[in-house]
Each structure stands twice: as structure tokens, then as C-alpha cells.
Amino acid sequence: MSEYYALLGVSRDATETDIKKAYRKLAMDFHPDRNPAPEAEARFKEITEAYEVLRDPQKRSAYDRYGKAGVGAGAGGGFHHVDLSEALNIFMRDFGGMGGFESLFGGGRSRADVRRGQDVRVTVKLTLAEVATGVKKTVRFKAAGRCTACEGTGARPGSKPSPCSTCGGTGEVRRAARSMFGQFVSVSPCPTCAGEGVVVLDPCEVCRGEGRVRTDRTVTVDIPAGVSGNNYLTLRGQGAAGPRNGPAGDLLVMLDIRDDERFERQGNDLVFDLALSFSQAALGGDFTVPTPYGDEEIRVQAGTQPETIIRLRGRGLPVLGQNSKGDLIVRVHVWTPERLTTEQERLFRELAALEGEAPKRSPGFWSKLKEALGA
Numbered sequence: 001m002s003e004y005y006a007l008l009g010v011s012r013d014a015t016e017t018d019i020k021k022a023y024r025k026l027a028m029d030f031h032p033d034r035n036p037a038p039e040a041e042a043r044f045k046e047i048t049e050a051y052e053v054l055r056d057p058q059k060r061s062a063y064d065r066y067g068k069a070g071v072g073a074g075a076g077g078g079f080h081h082v083d084l085s086e087a088l089n090i091f092m093r094d095f096g097g098m099g100g101f102e103s104l105f106g107g108g109r110s111r112a113d114v115r116r117g118q119d120v121r122v123t124v125k126l127t128l129a130e131v132a133t134g135v136k137k138t139v140r141f142k143a144a145g146r147c148t149a150c151e152g153t154g155a156r157p158g159s160k161p162s163p164c165s166t167c168g169g170t171g172e173v174r175r176a177a178r179s180m181f182g183q184f185v186s187v188s189p190c191p192t193c194a195g196e197g198v199v200v201l202d203p204c205e206v207c208r209g210e211g212r213v214r215t216d217r218t219v220t221v222d223i224p225a226g227v228s229g230n231n232y233l234t235l236r237g238q239g240a241a242g243p244r245n246g247p248a249g250d251l252l253v254m255l256d257i258r259d260d261e262r263f264e265r266q267g268n269d270l271v272f273d274l275a276l277s278f279s280q281a282a283l284g285g286d287f288t289v290p291t292p293y294g295d296e297e298i299r300v301q302a303g304t305q306p307e308t309i310i311r312l313r314g315r316g317l318p319v320l321g322q323n324s325k326g327d328l329i330v331r332v333h334v335w336t337p338e339r340l341t342t343e344q345e346r347l348f349r350e351l352a353a354l355e356g357e358a359p360k361r362s363p364g365f366w367s368k369l370k371e372a373l374g375a
Helices: 004-008 016-030 040-054 057-071 084-095 101-105 128-133 278-283 342-355 365-374
Strands: 120-126 135-146 172-179 182-189 212-223 232-235 251-257 264-266 269-277 285-289 296-300 309-312 328-335
Touching: 004 016, 004 040, 016 040, 016 084, 040 057, 040 084, 120 128, 120 135, 120 212, 212 232, 212 251, 269 278, 269 285, 278 285, 278 328, 296 309
Parallel strands: 120 251, 269 328
Antiparallel strands: 135 212, 172 182, 232 251, 264 269, 285 296, 309 328
């Protein structure tokens, strides 16, 4: 499938308004109720998927950084390839259908969309070690759940909802109007049943006709390795139950990643500052450094200079949705003791007499050092 920006025909710096305008135009062209071409439905789903990602700042940021892997269902971005019903619901949600064309081509808002439950947002705290390996988390929250007394119908046990007399059970009312271009029919949700097609005449005493009650929920969330604070996961249908057996909303799992004082995170790379004394830097040796996967030993060469970079390939964080990892960047710092004992001062004075002058650096030394730090 094509790249999302190309699908909508917008630039990578397009505004939200530009994206919405481009999508609406394309959706009107490829809506399956208007375009009978065999490829129209597939095209409509593709552009809707692109729109749903690019209209959301968090999903768009993840897509800009990681591509489709950053917004895939298995990558923690919380989005998957939409099916036709989802695409139609997204179009209806943001544009309310196609005006007069709804009745002409059989469109209109579905009853399920009218009764959809609310999305629920929860926050999960993660450590850097959990980001490195991925983890399963159990989240607990309160949300509307299906009423067991009436099995979600909203009607008193032993009774059932009745078809709406206003719309005849269709959930919508139609109004015809003539213009110079012919007759147009507008379609809107029925005001009596709010688009459900049924009314509850004898409501359930437990849920008072809602078909749902507030419940405690527990859900296990599988968080993939390599996520960052701007990622979130969407668990379809795990949110609040809809009224009277309407479809449930989604559970939005926001990620709160605690800082690890040992590391500085730069995307998928981690930076660790290794402090060495003057003698350690001069003599070199083996030193232990932490990684997200346990401690490792590195070799520091004799005569290592301050701000030297030692890169451990593949010891950083996993790249979201890919089989690769960032690096652990070890920055060497040489520290100077603030206070010396009498013996230390004597030894340093002896050393100073033997050291001579510091070597002169060429003009390009600092630029090379800067390049090394940014490598």
C-alpha cells in the first residue's frame, strides 16, 4: 500500500485542515455508495486508514518516526488496517455522511454507530527495562459494562424493547425536497428513538433502561518492546459498553515511561556517562557499564581522552515493530579530585615534574571531537 501522505495527496508538513479537506474530497470520490467501480471500496479503506493516522497528532508523530511499523496493530501504535464498516463509521463521524446523497445511495449512520460506548483512557507506567524487553501489564479501571439482569437490552426481564412507531424500526427519518436538479432526500436519526429503531417501554430496574451498569474491569495489555512516551495502544472494543447492547468503545492505553537516571535516551540509543580518574584514563583497563539487559564489561584503551565515545552496537532499545536495536553510547569523562590527601598531593607533584607540556592540538581536533560525539 502507498505511503499515507501520498495516498491523500498532501505534503509531509500539511496542516490538520489540509489533511481533512484532502480526505473528504477523496472519500466523496471513492465512497462505495457513490462509486460502483470494483477498486473503489479498497481505495476508500486505504485513504480512510491514512486519514485516521495523520489526523491524530500522536499517531502521526509515530508514523513520521517509524513509518507504518509505528502505527501497526502489533507495534503499539494502536491502529490496524480498517475494514469497510470502520471506514464508513470514520467518515460518518467526522463528516456526517454525504448530505442528500445518503438516501440516493443507501448510506446513513448505522444503529451500531449511534449506540457505540465511550472510549476509556488509562495510563500504564513503564520502566526502561520493560521498554527494552516488552511486558504484559494488568490494568484496572471502572467503565460501563453490560447489565446482566436484562442481558443488555434495557428492558425488564421477561419483556423486550418495542419497534419505534415514529421511524417504523429503521432508526432514521427521511425528508424529501425538490430543487432545480431534482428531488433530494435528507436522512437523519429518528428523534424518538435516537436512531436505535426501538424504544424501551418497560425499563429494567437495575440499569433503568440503559442496558449497562458501572463495573470494575481488568484487562491485560501486551506492550511491545521499544515504545516511547508518544506511543499509545488502542484495544478495540475494550472500552465502555454501548447502551442497549450497542458496540463497546475502545480502551486507550497511554504510556508513562519513568526516567532511568543511569541513561539519557536519544530515540532508540542510550547514553551512559562513564567517569574515570586521571590514572584510569591514562592506564586504561576493563570497566563495567550497565545496559538494559544487564551489566557488561568494556575495554578502555590506555591514554583515553575526555569525551571519548565508545559505542556498543545493539545494546540500546529495540526499534518499535522491527527486529533491530539502537546502541549504547558510553561517554568517557575524566574527573579531577576536589581535595587531595597529603600523599596524593606529593604523588601528583612528582607526576607533574615528569609530564612536561601538554601536546598541541591541530585546529581540526575539536571539530573531529564534535563529530565523534554526534556519531
